Amino acid sequence: MYFTVVSVGIELVLGLAVAQLIHAHPPGWRFLRTSLIIPWAVPTIVNGTMWRWIYNADYGALNGLLTQLGIIHSTSPGSPCRMSP
Numbered sequence: 001m002y003f004t005v006v007s008v009g010i011e012l013v014l015g016l017a018v019a020q021l022i023h024a025h026p027p028g029w030r031f032l033r034t035s036l037i038i039p040w041a042v043p044t045i046v047n048g049t050m051w052r053w054i055y056n057a058d059y060g061a062l063n064g065l066l067t068q069l070g071i072i073h074s075t076s077p078g079s080p081c082r083m084s085p
Contacts, residue, residue: 022033054061066072 018036022029022036026032053059055063057063063072
């Protein structure tokens with residue numbers, strides 16, 4: 001319980017201090033804001049890209065697994081079954 005209270009308290013104080021620092025627009029505030037946002041945004045972008053690759057109909061891992069299990073039958077990209085009307 002002690003660790004939780006102390007760590008949440010420290011994180012709250014540091015978060016408010018950084019927020020006040022960014023809000024005050026000191027020299028280099030854009031770099032500071034960018035350096036805080038990039039580590040937050042990159043994992044989300046990478047995660048979305050990974051799921052996009054997994055679900056890809058032509059070479060995705062899920063498509064390959066379902067094909068190997070015999071649940072679906074893979075077709076080539078140019079076959080009539082894959083063409084849009």
